[in-house]
Amino acid sequence: MNVWTVLGEFSFLALICFFLVFSLYSLIEREKKAFWRSALFVVGLASINFVFRLITLPLKAWLFGAIFILFTLFLILLFFPSLKRHSVEVSGEQKKVDERDVIFARFDLVEGTRDYEEYYKRRPELKKTDGEIRKIPDILAPSHFGKNPALFSLAQVEFDFLEHQLTQVQGEVFPERTRYSASENTRMIKSIIKYLGSDLCGVCFLDQAYVYSHVGRGPDPYGKKIVLNHEYAISFALEMDLGMVASAPGAPVIVETAKKYVEAAKISIMVASFIRRMGYSARAHIAGSNYQAMLPPLAWKGGLGELGRLGILITGTYGPRIRLGLVTTDLPLVPDSPEKLGVQDFCQKCQKCARNCPAQAIPYGDKSEENGVLKWVLNREECYRFWRKAGTDCAICVSVCPYSKPDNSFHTLIRRVSERSSFAQSLSIRADDLFYGRSLHRKKSLLDI
Ligand code: SF4
Ligand code: SF4
Known part of the structure; x- marks a missing residue:
């Protein structure tokens, strides 16, 4: 298998796993919208991955290579400590x-x-x-x-x-x-x-x-x-x-x-x-x-x-x-x-x-x-x-408030990454709107009687 294809496959796998974990957490948190939308991302990414596999070389290698490069750039932007954190x-x-x-x-x-x-x-x-x-x-x-x-x-x-x-x-x-x-x-x-x-x-x-x-x-x-x-x-x-x-x-x-x-x-x-x-x-x-x-x-x-x-x-x-x-x-x-x-x-x-x-x-x-x-x-x-x-x-x-999300490993990871990167902050603000909605959605409370 071509090296670019392997790296591209790895990038797809990492993204699919991320959205799979996100959808599982959303299911546990009873966040219906976040669950369905993250599940859609899993299906979408898996489908694109499947279509890419059907393509023949060398186009296949270029496409997988492009995915790997974009994914790497994305990770750098996400984890690079670009934020000069201001205090009160x-x-x-x-x-x-x-x-x-x-x-x-x-x-x-x-x-x-x-x-x-x-x-x-x-x-x-x-x-x-x-x-x-x-x-x-x-x-x-x-x-x-x-x-x-x-x-x-x-x-x-x-x-x-x-x-x-x-x-x-x-x-x-x-x-x-x-x-x-x-x-x-x-x-x-x-x-x-x-x-x-x-x-x-x-x-x-x-x-x-x-x-x-x-x-x-x-x-x-x-x-x-x-x-x-x-x-x-x-x-x-x-x-x-x-x-x-x-x-x-x-x-x-x-x-x-x-x-x-x-x-x-x-x-x-x-x-x-x-x-x-x-x-x-x-x-x-x-x-x-x-x-x-x-x-x-x-x-x-x-x-x-x-x-x-x-x-x-x-x-x-x-x-x-x-x-x-x-x-x-x-x-x-x-x-x-x-x-x-x-x-x-x-x-x-x-x-x-x-x-x-x-x-x-x-x-x-x-x-x-x-x-x-x-x-x-x-x-x-x-x-x-x-x-x-x-x-x-x-x-x-x-x-x-996006910070009000439950205290679990998934949201803690998002919070920690957002502490250091301006890109991660902008992304999580948009992702919060996309997956949880731009406005208030009420949930069933312990005392819905
Ligand atoms: S601006 Fe956003 S992060 Fe800040 S308090 Fe309001 S909802 Fe929370
Ligand atoms: S009216 Fe409600 S939403 Fe607005 S600041 Fe007061 S508590 Fe917050």
Whole structure:
């Protein structure tokens, strides 16, 4: 057999095997469109290969040779580290954020109260838009329950449970200190956090720029100055179930969000309590809400992921399909560093979340500066307006994001290759549209009842 024919045959075989594996993974993931389209590629490639075999030499050798050369060029482009990976850029001075300005704190304010009047006197530019949004029934308001009474009730139960945890975030520090080294403490805390149910964990210094200036929600007095002088922030992430997220913006997604908030609260309360037993100060920060610091930038600093176009953290393993938890402490620890996953470059080319956002709240264009950080700035009011219309926390952007694919060998390979090559990023963006569709497709969730 001619050498070019052998090399060409090998190229065909490699491509057919790739699409065969892809179709098998798609079948397991119950991705019908991806399954049929990848199966079509298998049949198409096998057919072309068959036709090439029928051709006589020397044309046969030329054709197989051309296939081999194209395949080799393709592999070089795919694996050549052509990407100068950009990280999240802190471009200016970062001021502390006042939690009272956070959208949920604004919508906790009750019209006619002193806090309400004082807030909008201070921020009159927000009053008109907030007033319009207030006219829409709240997330989980009784008027939404008719859409899915069982699941809306379940989500409410989960949030009610969280409310009971709000006062458990701090406590007495034991007088006796255990004496482990910083690296032993870090190993131990990370292992415990993972054992308790977290999927990712990272540590960073607690940057005061990410500590809220004043209380906007929770059991502490509204407007109280926040003092949080812990040295370290331990961030962790819990994976959200893909099927539940893919029901966005239906009821299962808010059930899943609340469930992960409950789990994150459990882990952070237990870990903070454990650290206090070791003789060091620690505080849990939980949703519901009793946060004193901003979780996404601390998780970024702790190496959990990068900020994406959709305005939240994208992890290398689960994409944005996560919920975050946080413990701050004085326990000596070894900080991690922010990771460069190529997310900033990927998002620059991909606009899938922006295209699919029903509120058109995600920018299509370049990043802009907000509080000293160059990022894609979400129109939070428009996003939240849609949440109230849907009655849930939407998450369509999370569901369509190519990074949200399952954590298995196939998608991990795609993610790793996309971290280094600009060509691989462009190809995976197009392939995601081709195999999974350009828009949201809902999947059956665990709680389709
Ligand atoms: S959908 Fe695309 S642009 Fe949006 S966050 Fe995900 S990767 Fe970035
Ligand atoms: S959660 Fe929904 S409304 Fe908000 S940015 Fe994402 S897709 Fe848009």
